[in-house]
Amino acid sequence: MTFKTHVTIANGRIDAAPMINVVLLLLVFLLLSSPFVLQSGYGLVEMPRARGPKNVSLQELVITISRDNLLFFKNQPTTAAKLPEQLRRAAAEMRNPELIIKADRQVGYDILIQVIDSAFDAGIAAINLATRSEVPVLPSK
Numbered sequence: 001m002t003f004k005t006h007v008t009i010a011n012g013r014i015d016a017a018p019m020i021n022v023v024l025l026l027l028v029f030l031l032l033s034s035p036f037v038l039q040s041g042y043g044l045v046e047m048p049r050a051r052g053p054k055n056v057s058l059q060e061l062v063i064t065i066s067r068d069n070l071l072f073f074k075n076q077p078t079t080a081a082k083l084p085e086q087l088r089r090a091a092a093e094m095r096n097p098e099l100i101i102k103a104d105r106q107v108g109y110d111i112l113i114q115v116i117d118s119a120f121d122a123g124i125a126a127i128n129l130a131t132r133s134e135v136p137v138l139p140s141k
Helices: 017-033 083-093 109-121
Strands: 062-065 071-073 076-078 098-103 126-129
Parallel strands (some): 098 126
C-alpha cells in the first residue's frame, strides 16, 4: 500500500530573529552560570604561581602582605605588633578558623614566618598560602 503525500518545499526567506533570540539566550545563560570569584584584599600583590587546581575556601580570615611588607588583615592595614591580638579575636569568633595568606612573591621569608607564628599562637591550625594557577581551572561539579 503506497501513500501519496502532497508535501511541497516552500522557497522563501529564513527569518533570522528566532536564531538571534536563541544565541542571545545562550549568551545570557553562560554569563549567569559562569563562576566569577572576586578576591578581596590589597590590590598590588603579585602572588606566585602554582600548578593544578586548588580547593578554595571562602573565609574572612585573609592576611595580605604587599611587596613593601605592608600587612592587611580583613582589608584593613595593620602592623606586625597588632596582628597576634587581631588574629586571637577573630579566631575566637569562628568555629574552625582557617587563615589564607596572600603574600607577594617578593615578600621576605622572615615576615611570612612571623605571620604564620602569630597565627599558630592565636590558635589557628589551618593556614593556606594563596597562589595563582598556571593552568585555567575548570569549576568542579
